[in-house]
Amino acid sequence: MDPFDDDRLLAELGAAMRGAAQVPARFVEVGKSAFAFRGVSAEIAALTHDSAGAALAGTRAESAALRSLTFVAGAVAIELEITADALVGQVVPPRSGEIELVGPTGPIATTGVDDVGWFALRPAPTGPVRLHLRTADGESIHTEWTTL
Amino acid sequence: MRDDPTVVALVDRARDGDRAAWDEIVERYAPLVWSVCQRFRLAPADVDDVGAIVWLRLVERLDSIREPAVLPGWLATTTRRECLNLVRVRSRYTDLDDDLRDDTGPASDHRLLAEERHVALRAAFADLSEQCQQLLALLFRDPPTPYATISATMGLPVGGIGPNRQRCLEKLRASAQLAALLDTATEGR
Numbered sequence: 018m019d020p021f022d023d024d025r026l027l028a029e030l031g032a033a034m035r036g037a038a039q040v041p042a043r044f045v046e047v048g049k050s051a052f053a054f055r056g057v058s059a060e061i062a063a064l065t066h067d068s069a070g071a072a073l074a075g076t077r078a079e080s081a082a083l084r085s086l087t088f089v090a091g092a093v094a095i096e097l098e099i100t101a102d103a104l105v106g107q108v109v110p111p112r113s114g115e116i117e118l119v120g121p122t123g124p125i126a127t128t129g130v131d132d133v134g135w136f137a138l139r140p141a142p143t144g145p146v147r148l149h150l151r152t153a154d155g156e157s158i159h160t161e162w163t164t165l
Numbered sequence: 166m167r168d169d170p171t172v173v174a175l176v177d178r179a180r181d182g183d184r185a186a187w188d189e190i191v192e193r194y195a196p197l198v199w200s201v202c203q204r205f206r207l208a209p210a211d212v213d214d215v216g217a218i219v220w221l222r223l224v225e226r227l228d229s230i231r232e233p234a235v236l237p238g239w240l241a242t243t244t245r246r247e248c249l250n251l252v253r254v255r256s257r258y259t260d261l262d263d264d265l266r267d268d269t270g271p272a273s274d275h276r277l278l279a280e281e282r283h284v285a286l287r288a289a290f291a292d293l294s295e296q297c298q299q300l301l302a303l304l305f306r307d308p309p310t311p312y313a314t315i316s317a318t319m320g321l322p323v324g325g326i327g328p329n330r331q332r333c334l335e336k337l338r339a340s341a342q343l344a345a346l347l348d349t350a351t352e353g354r
Contacts, residue, residue, distance in 0.1 A: 021338075021347045023330070023331060023334045026334055026337065026338065026347075027301065027304055027305050027330075027334060028305070029282065029283070029286060030286050030290060030301060030305050030337070031306070031307060032283065033282070033283035033284075033286040033287050033290075034286075034287065034290065034302070035307075036196050036200055036283055037196040037283075037287055039196075039199070040195055040196050040199045043213065044195055044198075044212070045191055045192060045195045047213060047216055047217045047220070048191035048195055048198075048216060048217070048219075048220040049187065049188050049191050049220075051191075051217065051220035051221045051223070051224045052179075052184055052187040052188075052224060054221060054224050054225070055179075055182065055187075055224050055227070056182070061225060067250070069250055069253045069254045084254065121221060144214050144217075145214050145217045145218045145221060161222070161225070162218050162221040162222050162225065163218070164211075164214050164215065164218050164247060164250065164251055
């Protein structure tokens with residue numbers, strides 16, 4: 018018996034077409050516009066730790082941070098903590114420079130990184146973001162895209 | 166088994182900076198990403214965010230994808246991971262329901278295959294003649310359009326609908342990328 022006889026094929030086709038029809042146009046458009054970020058040549062810092070992905074429910078009360086994340090590129094780490102009102106972070110080892118918060122439609126905010134590597138962005142961003150670190154000595158690092 | 170020459174070509178072109186190829190990749194697979202998201206209890210705005218992240222990550226990784234044929238699997242996995250991540254963030258790290266956590270294994274593979282089959286079905290459908298598209302669209306409606314209505318709409322004798330249905334489905338089946346996935350479905354039964 019052919020499991021994909023004409024009746025089943027037609028039913029599957031209908032399901033496939035109805036499935037696609039449910040997808041809002043903006044969902045597709047956001048995907049298309051992502052291509053604008055093609056060719057960013059700076060180094061990409063990979064997400065190596067995310068408290069949201071770890072089973073940390075029991076330890077949560079110890080810190081004011083709602084979530085902590087670490088991005089690493091080579092010898093440089095960017096550590097982030099999300100608190101109720103801010104995104105605070107540190108570049109390790111410390112180096113000064115500038116950090117830019119980028120969303121799917123472009124830069125959202127820019128702030129300085131001080132001599133000990135600290136920076137803070139207020140209010141705490143939400144949604145898909147990446148950070149672009151430009152150090153005073155000319156290095157350029159992008160973090161992976163992450164949803165906050 | 167799941168090698169789809171169209172996808173390989175599209176990824177190659179997108180890597181070379183071809184925006185039209187990228188748009189086509191998104192159009193083909195956005196329904197897959199969307200359907201994976203629907204299995205999680207996320208707010209519509211969060212579903213949009215997951216979609217954005219998935220495509221932004223793919224753009225970033227275009228150059229490092231060695232086997233474009235694994236794209237559907239990569240998209241499904243990345244989407245699931247991002248959805249779970251957001252579920253955790255939004256629920257302030259409370260325990261997840263078991264049905265959300267259990268997202269691997271045969272059921273998950275089976276769903277991915279069904280979603281890939283849907284992608285191939287839509288692509289094959291888009292390649293059909295306008296007449297076949299119109300006829301099949303009337304037929305796969307739920308509930309199906311009565312033959313008398315189809316006959317009046319398409320100017321086709323009622324007796325010609327059956328043979329045309331068969332002919333159009335035969336053409337659909339002939340699509341190379343679909344054929345591979347229909348075989349897979351047969352094997353699994």
